[in-house]
Amino acid sequence: MAGTGGAGGMEASCVPIDELCDNKDNDCDGRVDETVTSVCGSGIGECRTGTQACQAGTFMGPCMGEVAPAPSDACDSEKKDENCNGIANEDCSCSDGDTQPCGNSKPPCKQGTVTCTGGAWSTTCVGETTGKPETCDGVDNNCDGTIDNGATCNPGLSCVSGQCVECTDASQCPRTMCMKTSCSLGKCQLTPTQGALCGNGDVCDGSGQCVDCNTPSDCEGKVKNDVCNIASCTGNVCKSQVQLNTVCGSGARCTAQGECAATCGNAVLEPSLDEECDPGIADWATLCSAACKQQIYGKPCTASSECVVPGAPYTGQGVCGANNICVPTCMATATTDAPPDVCPQIPNRSVFCAYPFCFLRCSFDSECPAGNICGGGACGKTTPN
Numbered sequence: 001m002a003g004t005g006g007a008g009g010m011e012a013s014c015v016p017i018d019e020l021c022d023n024k025d026n027d028c029d030g031r032v033d034e035t036v037t038s039v040c041g042s043g044i045g046e047c048r049t050g051t052q053a054c055q056a057g058t059f060m061g062p063c064m065g066e067v068a069p070a071p072s073d074a075c076d077s078e079k080k081d082e083n084c085n086g087i088a089n090e091d092c093s094c095s096d097g098d099t100q101p102c103g104n105s106k107p108p109c110k111q112g113t114v115t116c117t118g119g120a121w122s123t124t125c126v127g128e129t130t131g132k133p134e135t136c137d138g139v140d141n142n143c144d145g146t147i148d149n150g151a152t153c154n155p156g157l158s159c160v161s162g163q164c165v166e167c168t169d170a171s172q173c174p175r176t177m178c179m180k181t182s183c184s185l186g187k188c189q190l191t192p193t194q195g196a197l198c199g200n201g202d203v204c205d206g207s208g209q210c211v212d213c214n215t216p217s218d219c220e221g222k223v224k225n226d227v228c229n230i231a232s233c234t235g236n237v238c239k240s241q242v243q244l245n246t247v248c249g250s251g252a253r254c255t256a257q258g259e260c261a262a263t264c265g266n267a268v269l270e271p272s273l274d275e276e277c278d279p280g281i282a283d284w285a286t287l288c289s290a291a292c293k294q295q296i297y298g299k300p301c302t303a304s305s306e307c308v309v310p311g312a313p314y315t316g317q318g319v320c321g322a323n324n325i326c327v328p329t330c331m332a333t334a335t336t337d338a339p340p341d342v343c344p345q346i347p348n349r350s351v352f353c354a355y356p357f358c359f360l361r362c363s364f365d366s367e368c369p370a371g372n373i374c375g376g377g378a379c380g381k382t383t384p385n
Contacts, residue, residue, distance in 0.1 A: 023057030033057065041066035045081025045088070075119030092119040103128035109143035138162025158188070178204035211236035228254035300324055352378075 014028035036054040040063035050066030069084035077097035079088040094116035102125035112128030131143035136151040136159035153164030158172035166186030173188035194206030205211040219238035225231035248260035301320040350361035359378040368379035
């Protein structure tokens with residue numbers, strides 16, 4: 001038993017109290033801080049508190065009996081708060097075992113269900129009834145909210161009120177370019193149209209086709225159509241035919257290119273030349289310039305028949321040369337008689353070359369071909385062509 005303190009050096013008496021964590025023997029049992037513990041840890045969610053012992057006046061060491069928080073919630077169906085933050089499954093898309101509707105709910109489709117597994121919704125919709133291609137039956141087979149939209153029927157029939165029936169008006173019939181749509185006796189009729197515009201200036205040909213033209217008038221503005229070019233419609237295609245050598249103005253004729261140009265007799269001049277001369281007169285070779293005479297000669301050709309100068313005296317037949325270029329019948333400029341290999345010969349008649357034509361010598365008109373007169377000792381035409 002402890003003594004009482006007083007004079008003579010005696011210790012003071014120990015008054016016991018409940019043991020505290022202060023590194024003292026508070027309960028006077030000769031031990032320090034024994035049996036003193038403190039609550040530790042969390043009691044939120046799935047966590048549980050434990051106890052920590054007092055050592056040397058301080059609570060330290062492991063928290064005995066504690067259930068510590070998990071790194072995250074397990075997304076379980078019980079919706080437990082394993083990470084002990086007061087919110088269950090906060091980072092989960094769903095909780096395992098949960099279900100929710102999926103699929104189309106518009107009749108006749110029916111929704112199914114998806115189930116949560118591992119905190120995520122399954123991609124399989126179990127038990128759903130899906131849509132089908134639309135048919136003409138009064139049912140919204142594809143479940144898009146509209147009945148019979150896009151449903152097809154046999155040719156000549158339309159889907160009306162869930163049945164493939166004959167049409168009641170033209171609006172229920174298909175429309176096609178160059179075809180007139182009508183509803184006759186309850187059936188769709190397509191009648192070809194002709195003359196109606198169907199494209200970029202094109203017209204309907206009466207057989208249901210969109211073509212270039214039906215008549216030449218349909219070609220207006222598509223091809224040339226003037227004094228040198230006649231528009232035509234051939235095989236429903238617009239074409240323009242050049243009116244070669246047609247008189248198109250004073251001293252002018254149509255060229256092979258369909259242009260109106262000044263002429264050199266019957267040979268067409270380039271537009272830059274303004275002279276006019278007649279290859280039928282006897283002194284044609286001296287009166288007409290080289291540029292005038294060469295409007296035919298020097299042109300590309302494939303045959304000598306393409307080298308003819310209309311209205312020439314005696315022979316205006318040129319020759320298609322080796323380089324496929326028209327050359328004159330004769331090249332001489334002298335008035336001496338031409339040999340047979342230069343100008344065609346006539347028995348008992350004298351022929352000479354005056355570039356580029358061969359001429360007959362004469363003394364009287366009667367010695368000249370019809371339409372020619374004798375002038376200057378040579379046969380020539382009386383007037384220009």
